[in-house]
Structure formats: C-alpha cells, structure tokens
Amino acid sequence: MLGKINGEYCELTSTIEENSEIEAVNITDKLGSKTFIRTLQFILIKSVFDLFPEAQITIEHSLSKGLFGEIHKNTPLTEEDIQKIKIRMNETIQKNIQIKKVSMDRKKAIEIFSTYRMEDKVRLLNHVNTATVKLYELDGRYDYFYGSMAYSTGIINVFDLKYYEPGFLLKYPIETDPFNIPKSAVYKKLSKIFRETEQWGNILGVGDVGSLNDKVEDNEIIDIIRVAEALHEKKIAYIADMISERKNVKIVLIAGPSSSGKTTFARRLGIQLRVNGLIPIPISLDDYFVDREHTPKDENGEYDFESIYALDLELFNKNLEQLLNYEEIEIPSFNFKTGSREWTNQKIKLPSNGVLIIEGIHGLNEMLTSVIPKENKFKIYISALTQLNVDNHNRIATTDVRIIRRIVRDYLSRGYGGEDTLKMWPSIKRGEEKNIFVFQENADVMFNSTLVYELCVLKQYALKELEKISDKSPVYYEALRLKSFLHFFKSVDVELVPDNSILREFIGGSCFYKY
Known part of the structure; x- marks a missing residue:
C-alpha cells in the first residue's frame, strides 16, 4: 500500500537515494487503510466515467462502515447500473494499472477539470495559493486527492459496491479485519439526518469548500452564519415542540459522541422548552458515579469510567422514579478529587410542568433508565455530521470535525496541547463505538450540530496546535493530514460567531458558560 523509509511514510513511487531502512505498510496501518480507501474511490470514479461519461459522482459521507455516494446522470441510478460499475471496477483491478502521481501547473489542472465539468474542483483550485x-x-483520467495513493489498482483485493437508494454504498475492509467486508446495518434515522443536512447546504448555497471560500471572498459569510445558526435554532425549536406534544414525556435524554456540542444544545433546548411553558430541570450523570474502588476496569486493568456500570444505576433509577412521583429528593454530588460520592443537601423536585434534562454518553442505552416507562422518555442523538466536503471526490470525515473541535477546546479551556488530544482520540473513539454509536438509532430524533462555516473559524486555533507537533511524534502524520485539509479553508473572524452558537462551546465566549 505504502512504504516507510527510515520511519517516514512514502508512496511506493518514491525514490530511495541512499541506504535506508525500508518497511512495508498495509491496510492494518491507519494511514495504509486510508490509502486503500482512497485508491478504491479512484477506481470507482474512473469506472463510473468509463460507463457513463456524462455523469457526475459525489462521495458524500460514511455510512454502515462504508461510504455513501450518489451518481448523477440523465436517468435514475439502478441496481443494474451498480452491477455494471462493480464489474468494471474488478476489470480495472485485475489489469493492475499503475496510478501515476503528476505535478502539474495549477492553471493547466483547472483547464482539465473544466473540460470534465468538475466545477467543484475548479472552485477549489482557484483558491489554492501554489x-x-x-x-x-x-x-x-486525472483527479485531485489530498492524501496518498497506492501504486497500482491491483493492490485492491476485496471490496463491495451496493445500490443504496438513491445512490450507492462502497464497502471495504477495516484495519482490524483486512480480508473481510464488515456486515452492513440499516441506519434509517442517520440517513435521514444526512439528507436534511444536504438540504441545509442547498439552502445556504454551499456544498463544498470552494463554494464556501467564494462566500468568504465575496463578503457573504455573515449571511451564511446567520442562516446556518437560524437553521439550528429552528430545528431545536422543532424538537422542543415534539417534546411538548408528547404529554407523558418527563425525561429528555441527550447523548452523542465527544465534541458534539451536547452542553450548548441542552441549554438552547431548555430555552425553547420554556417558550412552550415547560420547566427544564438538569441532572448530571457525573454525580451518579460509583465510588472509585467500585468502578469497573477494562481489559488493561485501567478504570473504565465510560462503562455504564461506572454509574450507580439502582440509585439513579430510584431517584428518577421519585421525581416522576413529584417527590422532593436529595441528589448526590461526586467528588472527582477523592473519587467518592458526597451528600451536600442538594435537593430538587419536579414541578407539574417540569422536564428532566439528562445529558451523557449512555442516554440512548435503555439500561440507563430501565425502570422508567418508554412513554415518559424522549431520546435525542446529537453529533457533528458534516455534509461539507473538500470537493465531490474528497469528503471531510465527520470524525475530523469533532477532532478539530476537541483540539481547540482542549487547548483553550483545559490546557491540553493538540498532541495530547490526538493521542487520546483512539481511546475516545473506542468508547464511542462501544457506548454510543450502537444505540444511535434508538433516538426519537437526531440533531446535527455541525455548522457549515465552523472550520473557517476553528482553523486559526487548530493549526497553531497542530504546527507544534514534531515529526518524531506518533501522531505526526495524523496532524499532517488534518493540516492538509484545514489549509483549504479561508479564515473567518471569530467575532462573527454569535455568543449562543454551539461553536462557542469550543472557541469560548459562550453566553452559557465562562471561558
């Protein structure tokens, strides 16, 4: 897939000019896996244009451990079309055609993509300063990718392509199982929220980085910010209306992966609930941690604070039942320094028009509130599910947006460097896979917290931290990858961000909390 020369990643077309230590890189390596996927995408794109020269293909977002995309042509895409494309891909792979890396004058590249009718790439390259x-x-066939490519098509040994209305699902092996295609699952609610986000992009007139940069350059970004924030507020109000209409709902559970903006969302939802005549009463799951010595441990013998069994489920459910019976209760307070529960005479009572707001990673897991009837609960899944891509063939992973958010917040409010955050991220991701993503379809509604303009703002903070990471760091190449796509974005003044924006949770200046 790739190679390493004296510990540095390189494509297999690289020249070795002196005695060096050489190491092969395959799909079990994170960078090798990304290269495999990128190469597979190029083969797919080439095959589509071979069969449907007038078509346009977009690689849109991850879905069901694969990539969802659409093929826009004169007639609707069919399962038969997908089978033809898959056959063509296999033919291209069997021919083991070399993939060449070409250095080209930027204006010449723009001419090529103009003849391809790829206006997204033309817009992007118009803003590249090289x-x-x-x-x-x-x-x-030429294409532009940010990231490494395999030497030839024959490197692809396993893949699948399926029809997934209204487009396709491209499947490939994962790092931990390089010879098999992971099973597909149906994510109807997640697919729906991606379609909603695509509609938001259409409303804003921004579908790729080039079009966003055009808005910045033409001084139209303030309108984009206002409309993007208004779309958020409208959706939050809609969710509040859903809750209000369900008269039996007394508990609202909010869950989502790291850096989704859960805290700000909960505050803004609370305001909209008040507009509807309801009184939001927040409860922190952190206060229901079991004492440190009773915390379960993971396979490495470390405390697993993300396990649902790190919470006192019995006490939590008992308190919920009492509150739903309109009893006044004393809730615990967890002392993180001593690792033990304390009682500080903190009492709460749910008024007749009250709603409990509970935010935490286990909110969608039925075990958390097992004794509470389903009709009394309303579950919300929140995540930053970006639909904005670099161009039609280079997507921005939703995980990348959250990583950038986390780097900025950790640096500005917690004193952690970007390197620290990147080192922690694999552990965070494992916890999300185990405790959050498996339950996301249990949600009554999903909220996409991404803002189309946010990377233009986050860029200035994130790059400062990423630039500090040395080439000796184990996360250097991840930092390099993040820097490479952040450089595509034009900067936007942080002062343009409203103080109630979810983005303020990461850059500071929020009206809901200090930093």
Whole structure:
C-alpha cells in the first residue's frame, strides 16, 4: 500500500537515494487503510466515467462502515447500473494499472477539470495559493486527492459496491479485519439526518469548500452564519415542540459522541422548552458515579469510567422514579478529587410542568433508565455530521470535525496541547463505538450540530496546535493530514460567531458558560 523509509511514510513511487531502512505498510496501518480507501474511490470514479461519461459522482459521507455516494446522470441510478460499475471496477483491478502521481501547473489542472465539468474542483483550485498541484492519473483520467495513493489498482483485493437508494454504498475492509467486508446495518434515522443536512447546504448555497471560500471572498459569510445558526435554532425549536406534544414525556435524554456540542444544545433546548411553558430541570450523570474502588476496569486493568456500570444505576433509577412521583429528593454530588460520592443537601423536585434534562454518553442505552416507562422518555442523538466536503471526490470525515473541535477546546479551556488530544482520540473513539454509536438509532430524533462555516473559524486555533507537533511524534502524520485539509479553508473572524452558537462551546465566549 505504502512504504516507510527510515520511519517516514512514502508512496511506493518514491525514490530511495541512499541506504535506508525500508518497511512495508498495509491496510492494518491507519494511514495504509486510508490509502486503500482512497485508491478504491479512484477506481470507482474512473469506472463510473468509463460507463457513463456524462455523469457526475459525489462521495458524500460514511455510512454502515462504508461510504455513501450518489451518481448523477440523465436517468435514475439502478441496481443494474451498480452491477455494471462493480464489474468494471474488478476489470480495472485485475489489469493492475499503475496510478501515476503528476505535478502539474495549477492553471493547466483547472483547464482539465473544466473540460470534465468538475466545477467543484475548479472552485477549489482557484483558491489554492501554489503554482503547481499534485494530481493522480489512472489510465488517462486525472483527479485531485489530498492524501496518498497506492501504486497500482491491483493492490485492491476485496471490496463491495451496493445500490443504496438513491445512490450507492462502497464497502471495504477495516484495519482490524483486512480480508473481510464488515456486515452492513440499516441506519434509517442517520440517513435521514444526512439528507436534511444536504438540504441545509442547498439552502445556504454551499456544498463544498470552494463554494464556501467564494462566500468568504465575496463578503457573504455573515449571511451564511446567520442562516446556518437560524437553521439550528429552528430545528431545536422543532424538537422542543415534539417534546411538548408528547404529554407523558418527563425525561429528555441527550447523548452523542465527544465534541458534539451536547452542553450548548441542552441549554438552547431548555430555552425553547420554556417558550412552550415547560420547566427544564438538569441532572448530571457525573454525580451518579460509583465510588472509585467500585468502578469497573477494562481489559488493561485501567478504570473504565465510560462503562455504564461506572454509574450507580439502582440509585439513579430510584431517584428518577421519585421525581416522576413529584417527590422532593436529595441528589448526590461526586467528588472527582477523592473519587467518592458526597451528600451536600442538594435537593430538587419536579414541578407539574417540569422536564428532566439528562445529558451523557449512555442516554440512548435503555439500561440507563430501565425502570422508567418508554412513554415518559424522549431520546435525542446529537453529533457533528458534516455534509461539507473538500470537493465531490474528497469528503471531510465527520470524525475530523469533532477532532478539530476537541483540539481547540482542549487547548483553550483545559490546557491540553493538540498532541495530547490526538493521542487520546483512539481511546475516545473506542468508547464511542462501544457506548454510543450502537444505540444511535434508538433516538426519537437526531440533531446535527455541525455548522457549515465552523472550520473557517476553528482553523486559526487548530493549526497553531497542530504546527507544534514534531515529526518524531506518533501522531505526526495524523496532524499532517488534518493540516492538509484545514489549509483549504479561508479564515473567518471569530467575532462573527454569535455568543449562543454551539461553536462557542469550543472557541469560548459562550453566553452559557465562562471561558
């Protein structure tokens, strides 16, 4: 897939000019896996254009351990079309065609993409401040990718392509199981929220980084910010209306992965609930941790604070039942320094028009509130599910947006460097896979917290931290990858961000809390 020369990643077309230590990199390596996927995408794109020269293909977002995309052509896409494309891909793979890396004058590249009718790439390259750009060429077809590519098509040994209305699902092996395609699952609610986000992008007139940069350059970004924030507020109000209409709902559970903006969302939802005549009463799950010595441990013998069994489920459910019976109760307070529960005479009572707001990673897991009838609960899944891509063939992973958010927040409010955050991220991600994503379809509604303009703001903070990471760091190449796509964005003044924006949870200046 790739190689390492004296510990540095390189494509297999690289020249070795002196005695060096050489190491092969395959799909079990994170960078090798990304290269595999990127190469597979190029083969797919080439195959589509071979069969449907007038079509346009977009790689949109991850879904069901694969990539969802659409093919726009004169007639609707069919399952038969997908089978033809899959056959063509296999033919291209069997021919083992070399993929060439070409350095080209930027203006020449723009001319090529203009003839391809790829206005997204034209817009992107118009904002690139270099005289030359690196393109990849496969059997006479050029494309622009940010990231490494395999030497030839024959490196792809396993994949699948399926029809997934209204587009396709491209499947590939994962790092931990390089010879098998992971099973697909149906994510109807997640697919729906992606479609909603695509509609938001259409409303804003922003579908890729090039079009966003055009808005910045034309001084139209303030309108984009206002409309993007208004779309958030409208959706939050809609969710509040849903809750209000369900008269039996007394508990609202909010869950989502790290850096989704759960805290700000909960505050803004509380305001909209008040507009509807309801009184939100927040409860912190952190206060229901068991004492440290009773905390379960993971396979490495470390305390697993993300386990649902790190919470006192019995006491939590008992307190919920009492509150739903309109009893006044004393809730615990957890002392993180001593690792033990304390009682500080903190009492609460649910008024007749009250709603409990509970935010935490286990909110969608039925075990958390097992004794509470389902009709009394309303579950919300929140995440930053970006639909904005670099261009039609280079997507921005939703995880990347959350990583950037986390880097900025950790640096500005917690004193952690970007390197620390990147080192922690694999552990955070494992916890999300185990405790959050498996329950996301249990939600009554999903909220997408991404803002189309946010990377233009986060860029200035994130790059400062990423630039500090040395080439000796184990997360250097991840930092390099993040920097490479952040450089595509034009900067936007932080002062343009409203003080109630979810983005303020990460850059500071929020009206809901101090920093």
